[in-house]
Amino acid sequence: MSASHQIISGRARLAADVTGRGKPVVFLHAAVFDRTMWRAQADGISATHMAIAYDRRGFGETIAGKEDHSQVADLLAVIKTVAGGAPATLVACSQGGRIALDFALRHPSHVGELVLIAPSVSGAPEPAYPPAIARLMAQLADAEAAADWEQVSAIKAHMWLDGPLQPEGRVSGELRRLFTAKNALALQAPPIGTNLDVAPAFPRLSEISAPSLVIWGDFDFPHIQERCHRMAATMPKGAGCELTGSAHLPSLERPEEVTALMTEFLARL
Numbered sequence: 001m002s003a004s005h006q007i008i009s010g011r012a013r014l015a016a017d018v019t020g021r022g023k024p025v026v027f028l029h030a031a032v033f034d035r036t037m038w039r040a041q042a043d044g045i046s047a048t049h050m051a052i053a054y055d056r057r058g059f060g061e062t063i064a065g066k067e068d069h070s071q072v073a074d075l076l077a078v079i080k081t082v083a084g085g086a087p088a089t090l091v092a093c094s095q096g097g098r099i100a101l102d103f104a105l106r107h108p109s110h111v112g113e114l115v116l117i118a119p120s121v122s123g124a125p126e127p128a129y130p131p132a133i134a135r136l137m138a139q140l141a142d143a144e145a146a147a148d149w150e151q152v153s154a155i156k157a158h159m160w161l162d163g164p165l166q167p168e169g170r171v172s173g174e175l176r177r178l179f180t181a182k183n184a185l186a187l188q189a190p191p192i193g194t195n196l197d198v199a200p201a202f203p204r205l206s207e208i209s210a211p212s213l214v215i216w217g218d219f220d221f222p223h224i225q226e227r228c229h230r231m232a233a234t235m236p237k238g239a240g241c242e243l244t245g246s247a248h249l250p251s252l253e254r255p256e257e258v259t260a261l262m263t264e265f266l267a268r269l
Helices: 036-043 073-081 095-106 133-146 149-162 175-189 201-206 222-234 255-268
Strands: 001-011 010-021 023-028 049-054 088-093 113-115 212-217 238-243
Touching: 001 073, 010 073, 010 095, 010 201, 023 036, 023 073, 023 095, 036 049, 036 073, 036 088, 036 255, 049 073, 073 095, 088 095, 088 255, 095 113, 095 201, 133 149, 149 175, 201 222, 212 255, 222 238, 238 255
Parallel strands: 023 049, 023 088, 088 113, 113 212, 212 238
Antiparallel strands: 001 010, 010 049
């Protein structure tokens, strides 16, 4: 059984899908997609848990005017509204991982476990790119300056879907078409205002006591792989898992494998 929700946070109405019953599992999407990136994982976990996937401000079906806001406060509103504030497992990818980590530090009583897929981390060191990736980043900056959104989307597909050091077009077909469509919507979204969550989490990773699984692909950016290794080693109850032959979005590229890893992690706990 599934239901759609509109969750109020500030002046935003956050669109969410809720499937199943039981302990809440909240999914936080990457900045190049929306909540639909988690469909396989939500379906897989909903037999035993309540799966909650929502669109952040500026993505998907969420409605949000321009205002100063907190992504952490938005997540808290989701958990309180849908799950009554019960401790939730947070499953997060990329920029969603940054929010999950910020939330775990600010509201540890609302977090049961963390599953972090190639997460961003506030306060992490700036990356040093190898020459091939530096060229790709320069091309992206030029395309953004020219407001060439078609080229921006193509470069982002190469970086995040194929992997920045892999051949462009490594991932093709329906998944690439879907990525391009979702990212185009995110690029065209109106401004949502300033995010007030600025406190760095990277120096405080050792304070996160929730059992945590960090997953990354070996085709991802080298600095993201290195950061994931470090996170898994730093968090007191952290564990790491590298997926061979996958880039930044393994929940889309390898949905069955990611679902199995997540399900086994939760079952062990």
